[in-house]
Amino acid sequence: MQDVENQTAPEVPAFRDDGGNVSGAFAALVSQAVTTGDAASLRALVSDLHEADVGALIEALDSGERPRFIELLGEDFDFTALTEVDDAVREEILEEIPNEEIAEGVRDLEVDDAVYILEDLDEEDKAEVLDRLPALERVALQRSLEYPEDSAGRRMQTQFIAVPPFWSVGQTIDYMRETEDLPDTFYEIFVIDPGYHLIGTVPLDKLLRSKRPMKIGDIMSEDQHLIRATDDQEEAARLFQRYNLVSCAVVDVSNRLVGVMMVDDIVDVIEEEADEDLKALGGVKGDEELSDTVLYTVKSRFPWLFANLITAVLAATVIAFFEHSIERMVALAVLMPIVASMGGNAGTQTMTVTVRALATKELHRSNAWRVIRRELAVGATNGLAFALILGSVAVGWFGIRDLGIVIGMAILTVLTTAALGGILIPLLLSRFGVDPAVSSGPFVTTITDVVGFFSFLGIATLWFGLS
Amino acid sequence: MQDVENQTAPEVPAFRDDGGNVSGAFAALVSQAVTTGDAASLRALVSDLHEADVGALIEALDSGERPRFIELLGEDFDFTALTEVDDAVREEILEEIPNEEIAEGVRDLEVDDAVYILEDLDEEDKAEVLDRLPALERVALQRSLEYPEDSAGRRMQTQFIAVPPFWSVGQTIDYMRETEDLPDTFYEIFVIDPGYHLIGTVPLDKLLRSKRPMKIGDIMSEDQHLIRATDDQEEAARLFQRYNLVSCAVVDVSNRLVGVMMVDDIVDVIEEEADEDLKALGGVKGDEELSDTVLYTVKSRFPWLFANLITAVLAATVIAFFEHSIERMVALAVLMPIVASMGGNAGTQTMTVTVRALATKELHRSNAWRVIRRELAVGATNGLAFALILGSVAVGWFGIRDLGIVIGMAILTVLTTAALGGILIPLLLSRFGVDPAVSSGPFVTTITDVVGFFSFLGIATLWFGLS
Numbered sequence: 001m002q003d004v005e006n007q008t009a010p011e012v013p014a015f016r017d018d019g020g021n022v023s024g025a026f027a028a029l030v031s032q033a034v035t036t037g038d039a040a041s042l043r044a045l046v047s048d049l050h051e052a053d054v055g056a057l058i059e060a061l062d063s064g065e066r067p068r069f070i071e072l073l074g075e076d077f078d079f080t081a082l083t084e085v086d087d088a089v090r091e092e093i094l095e096e097i098p099n100e101e102i103a104e105g106v107r108d109l110e111v112d113d114a115v116y117i118l119e120d121l122d123e124e125d126k127a128e129v130l131d132r133l134p135a136l137e138r139v140a141l142q143r144s145l146e147y148p149e150d151s152a153g154r155r156m157q158t159q160f161i162a163v164p165p166f167w168s169v170g171q172t173i174d175y176m177r178e179t180e181d182l183p184d185t186f187y188e189i190f191v192i193d194p195g196y197h198l199i200g201t202v203p204l205d206k207l208l209r210s211k212r213p214m215k216i217g218d219i220m221s222e223d224q225h226l227i228r229a230t231d232d233q234e235e236a237a238r239l240f241q242r243y244n245l246v247s248c249a250v251v252d253v254s255n256r257l258v259g260v261m262m263v264d265d266i267v268d269v270i271e272e273e274a275d276e277d278l279k280a281l282g283g284v285k286g287d288e289e290l291s292d293t294v295l296y297t298v299k300s301r302f303p304w305l306f307a308n309l310i311t312a313v314l315a316a317t318v319i320a321f322f323e324h325s326i327e328r329m330v331a332l333a334v335l336m337p338i339v340a341s342m343g344g345n346a347g348t349q350t351m352t353v354t355v356r357a358l359a360t361k362e363l364h365r366s367n368a369w370r371v372i373r374r375e376l377a378v379g380a381t382n383g384l385a386f387a388l389i390l391g392s393v394a395v396g397w398f399g400i401r402d403l404g405i406v407i408g409m410a411i412l413t414v415l416t417t418a419a420l421g422g423i424l425i426p427l428l429l430s431r432f433g434v435d436p437a438v439s440s441g442p443f444v445t446t447i448t449d450v451v452g453f454f455s456f457l458g459i460a461t462l463w464f465g466l467s
Numbered sequence: 468m469q470d471v472e473n474q475t476a477p478e479v480p481a482f483r484d485d486g487g488n489v490s491g492a493f494a495a496l497v498s499q500a501v502t503t504g505d506a507a508s509l510r511a512l513v514s515d516l517h518e519a520d521v522g523a524l525i526e527a528l529d530s531g532e533r534p535r536f537i538e539l540l541g542e543d544f545d546f547t548a549l550t551e552v553d554d555a556v557r558e559e560i561l562e563e564i565p566n567e568e569i570a571e572g573v574r575d576l577e578v579d580d581a582v583y584i585l586e587d588l589d590e591e592d593k594a595e596v597l598d599r600l601p602a603l604e605r606v607a608l609q610r611s612l613e614y615p616e617d618s619a620g621r622r623m624q625t626q627f628i629a630v631p632p633f634w635s636v637g638q639t640i641d642y643m644r645e646t647e648d649l650p651d652t653f654y655e656i657f658v659i660d661p662g663y664h665l666i667g668t669v670p671l672d673k674l675l676r677s678k679r680p681m682k683i684g685d686i687m688s689e690d691q692h693l694i695r696a697t698d699d700q701e702e703a704a705r706l707f708q709r710y711n712l713v714s715c716a717v718v719d720v721s722n723r724l725v726g727v728m729m730v731d732d733i734v735d736v737i738e739e740e741a742d743e744d745l746k747a748l749g750g751v752k753g754d755e756e757l758s759d760t761v762l763y764t765v766k767s768r769f770p771w772l773f774a775n776l777i778t779a780v781l782a783a784t785v786i787a788f789f790e791h792s793i794e795r796m797v798a799l800a801v802l803m804p805i806v807a808s809m810g811g812n813a814g815t816q817t818m819t820v821t822v823r824a825l826a827t828k829e830l831h832r833s834n835a836w837r838v839i840r841r842e843l844a845v846g847a848t849n850g851l852a853f854a855l856i857l858g859s860v861a862v863g864w865f866g867i868r869d870l871g872i873v874i875g876m877a878i879l880t881v882l883t884t885a886a887l888g889g890i891l892i893p894l895l896l897s898r899f900g901v902d903p904a905v906s907s908g909p910f911v912t913t914i915t916d917v918v919g920f921f922s923f924l925g926i927a928t929l930w931f932g933l934s
Contacts, residue, residue: 182676208643267708298848349768
């Protein structure tokens with residue numbers, strides 16, 4: 001980090017602490033400058049910060065200070081920083097800032113960053129901001145915003161360098177040296193025909209290593225990795241991952257080059273996608289963030305708990321069916337949650353692997369049967385192992401030999417069923433177009449609970465003649 | 468895709484099917500060529516494929532065919548493809564291939580790819596392969612292999628372009644045009660002092676846009692994002708993500724430039740990291756893959772189920788303590804799993820959010836108290852809501868008014884405890900250096916089960932005087 005010029009304080013604390021978070025001391029100085037309206041000190045503090053650091057700083061401020069922070073910085077505030085903060089934080093800030101300032105702020109951004117900021121505004125504000133932009137920017141933004149949410153079209157940059165194949169390396173380099181309005185960052189140039197169809201790409205390192213008289217058409221790579229603007233961003237992410245890309249051409253329905261996706265956006269998509277699956281499996285909505293309010297979080301988590309309540313009540317009716325058996329042998333009440341819980345955990349294991357393999361496209365029709373057979377074998381094997389262990393525990397605990405046999409049979413049944421349910425339910429849900437990460441849990445739990453209680457209490461009732 | 472030359476079959480089926488997987492027809496042709504030992508047809512089929520596609524093809528083959536596939540291709544097989552397959556598949560293949568061929572295969576690879584392949588070999592094979600390499604490659608590989616597993620040093624490329632600041636743009640470009648032995652891919656050049664310390668970087672697009680007489684020192688960016696070779700790859704990934712990097716300098720203990728990390732490796736790290744957390748939360752080891760054998764999977768999943776067994780038995784002893792109450796009021800046995808299950812789910816919700824926030828560094832000491840208070844408020848609010856709902860269900864079901872009050876109090880207790888446990892346990896584990904994704908589950912379940920059964924059965928015993 002370079003020395004900060006125009007420093008008013010004698011010593012500025014480090015921006016990040018040892019843990020990599022915004023240091024409390026730095027945040028306090030900024031907070032003080034915001035509260036006292038000291039724009040000069042504020043500028044001195046943040047002017048040299050990277051936009052990502054400004055984003056982290058905004059998150060570290062109290063929510064009331066954030067819009068004031070941006071207003072105080074005025075033209076010195078780079079709106080790109082808003083693409084680096086949590087959605088909830090960004091939405092809150094944008095509500096406080098006048099549309100006029102938002103329009104001022106997004107007009108110099110790359111199209112993908114501007115879209116990222118605008119897409120969460122309500123329709124009225126969005127229209128007003130767009131109206132205030134120069135025609136060229138407005139049209140580019142409107143075109144991107146017309147693509148579906150989470151599509152490649154929303155995440156692409158619309159500025160790129162495209163040259164015809166008959167240009168020479170020297171001509172291309174000269175063109176780049178002379179043209180003012182180039183994209184901020186780029187890693188390859190595109191080679192197009194007169195109809196704007198992509199015919200090749202030249203990575204910059206290749207361009208730099210080639211002699212000036214070489215023709216672009218002779219050094220270009222014809223490997224064509226193309227993303228359609230309407231493709232989901234997750235599809236684009238798979239392509240980047242598979243072929244280790246850093247940028248990729250985006251084309252419209254008639255295969256004309258319309259933009260370029262960059263790997264830094266893809267990194268966010270991959271993280272977001274894994275994050276959503278992880279949270280969904282844990283019964284939390286994908287967009288839940290630490291910055292959400294209590295009320296929002298309560299409302300967001302309620303449906304999952306309610307689904308679980310229905311599951312649990314269903315399982316309880318199975319128990320109620322065997323009330324008489326439990327009254328006659330209360331050891332059953334003690335042991336039955338063990339059976340259900342083992343089933344639930346085994347089912348969750350299989351379900352987790354299945355959901356993840358579906359998300360990463362490792363599991364598909366051609367290997368589904370092999371994986372189902374494997375899970376079944378794993379379930380049965382662990383079922384046998386735990387039948388022996390839990391059977392011995394039950395005999396040792398209650399001194400009833402047959403209780404060991406009964407609970408052993410029940411455990412084997414439920415672990416095998418759990419394996420089947422854990423793979424078949426996500427597979428079926430995904431076949432019917434339902435997100436298996438979100439919906440598999442309650443189904444799998446219902447099956448393992450119902451089968452767990454029913455098999456244990458049922459076998460016990462028959463074996464001991466309790467009915 | 469260009470037409471494949473030297474084609475022997477009249478028509479080659481598409482490599483990927485509509486779902487993006489290796490098409491069965493293509494895999495069958497390859498499999499046939501491997502089985503009949505028809506090297507010419509095999510070469511014709513795969514010679515134009517991207518290394519990632521070759522990797523996918525290897526995974527689509529039967530495990531017996533894989534080493535034969537590589538041997539038949541001989542020198543035409545690019546070992547980079549082996550970095551694109553599952554760990555289990557790679558290890559199996561490498562066991563079958565003679566060390567001599569492995570040495571032949573890795574000698575032309577980038578150091579990071581070669582390390583990726585060699586690091587899983589056993590010590591003896593690794594030493595033999597290294598011995599067969601030319602001194603230069605051997606030393607570079609040995610140096611990388613000396614860094615800890617999963618460190619940046621293992622994942623870095625050791626070839627990079629570094630120039631002094633007094634060089635001109637033209638001089639630099641000429642140097643790149645004339646030097647044969649450049650890295651395969653690069654996105655920026657490094658500017659160093661005579662001691663090999665990094666003083667700046669120049670992205671290639673910046674270099675291309677600058678006039679030839681400009682001095683490198685005048686166009687370089689002094690933003691220094693540095694990774695230490697001993698840093699964990701996850702730390703490197705955070706840096707890439709935070710600052711949207713595509714490559715980053717790696718330095719040794721004395722701050723000398725020793726390598727460069729590339730974003731495509733980082734993309735894999737980010738995916739792997741999220742994948743491990745997701746699987747760990749589901750009770751599955753992070754390295755579990757669809758290609759694992761039944762026995763390996765059984766062994767890998769057993770410990771988690773065993774931990775859960777201990778948890779469940781603990782909870783059962785709580786139930787056993789109230790056997791007498793259950794005998795006198797069997798409705799308690801019917802309702803108690805509902806209370807425990809609601810607690811378990813609420814605990815998992817909070818735990819999931821906490822584990823994820825710890826992994827992404829969003830949760831840290833400075834905001835921990837705020838988040839704990841929020842979770843507690845969320846738990847209590849949903850606790851109240853479900854106390855009302857479940858209380859009504861219980862009264863309606865069993866016609867005992869006081870049962871509604873008892874289960875309501877129990878639910879409020881357990882959902883509040885679940886929230887506290889769901890956040891405090893991961894926080895504590897992480898404070899003590901234990902991975903919260905792997906270990907939180909059993910603790911949280913134990914707490915919610917024990918508190919669930921104890922509060923419900925305990926309150927009922929006191930309220931109804933059942934003891």
